[in-house]
Amino acid sequence: MSVLLACDFDAADWAAWRPALQAALPGERLLLPQDLAAQPALREDIDVAIVANPPPGLLAGLPRLGLIQSLWAGVDRLLADPTLPAEVPLARMVDPAMNTAMAETALWAVLTLHRHFHLYARQQRAGVWQALPQLRADEIKVAVLGQGQMGGTVMHALRQRGYRAAGWRRGEPLEPVLADCRIVINLLPLTADTRGLIDAAFLARLPARASLVNLARGAHLVEADLLAALDAGQIAHAVLDVFHQEPLPPTHRFWRHPAVTLLPHAAAQTDPRSAARIAAAGIRAWREGRTVPNQVERSRGY
Structure with missing residues (x-):
């Protein structure tokens, strides 16, 4: 199975996040949305999505998706997407x-x-x-x-x-x-x-x-x-x-x-080094059948 990285990052962000996520998830195959555009069949392999402001609708077409792990503490933008799979657990970042x-x-x-x-x-x-x-x-x-x-x-x-x-x-x-x-x-x-x-x-x-x-x-x-x-x-x-x-x-x-x-939305920026490890721990917990930390209660909005 594979992990989708659905993150609205620029080149500088990816330069920090991609190595951190690869180091934290050494046994996982990491895919980007452009990989799915080039090979649509890869959608069948994705069971986890790591997200940071993903485009609306991107996660709706993943039939085996079982966990959505956000890299951000706030999930209001995610929950505002009507195409977000309602049955898939969503975890927010608590770092x-x-x-x-x-x-x-x-x-x-x-x-x-x-x-x-x-x-x-x-x-x-x-x-x-x-x-x-x-x-x-x-x-x-x-x-x-x-x-x-x-x-x-x-x-x-x-x-x-x-x-x-x-x-x-x-x-x-x-x-x-x-x-x-x-x-x-x-x-x-x-x-x-x-x-x-x-x-x-x-x-x-x-x-x-x-x-x-x-x-x-x-x-x-x-x-x-x-x-x-x-x-x-x-x-x-x-x-x-x-x-x-x-x-x-x-x-x-x-x-x-x-x-x-x-301030330019800079009060507490997410640190890729620690956040990648926290996201990886949540994914390991889900794969091992344990409780995923910091799951969102959608009815409460956080």
Whole structure:
């Protein structure tokens, strides 16, 4: 049997991923979509697909497909494909290295907002020498939306450094978590329930001059509502890594807004070296009849 690599990678990505996957799966025959186009009969041999934003419909014509292993932590794009085989188990990527990277970015964002480093950068450009008030970490409450692997790692990192971190899961009351918080970090999975969660009503629940850090999905945020809140001074600052349209269009207001710090979806990049080993372990578990780790519950969306 064979493994299909259905990944939307450019040449530089493949230069990193292909050797890592080959090293992690030494006994497997690895095929690409172009191999199937050249030899359609190869579709009969594929029983596992390793995917990263595969073209819609690609996995529908694989009669022996028994496992889909995603290289990404988020699977919302996969689940939005109506041709995705409903009966085939889907596993998402849960990589401790990626959790650590996300915690590093979240901690950087919190430190930047807490210690006003973004404002000092603005003062430097304006030639202003002025020290700003400095609070202690234990005077800063940080609300972390999402308590999965990444959310838990972020909570631990913040608490280690003295911040008052409060977590929130879907189904729990939101008001106690948002009350008195100075910074909100979004790490929720994107589902029908969380799409558009951060809207004008959500932002109005925050204390005046709180800040937002969105490291999850662009579709969680109603961008126009955030811009209105920033323009009004209701929200002090936003650190944004994800957007409705990526790359962010050059005309978007986020690029030039003085109260926005923008990242190019780089908060926690998947590391091919560790992710390839994790994907291979899941495939071995499936071939040996064991439970595949991190299987997606499609009804929940993650």
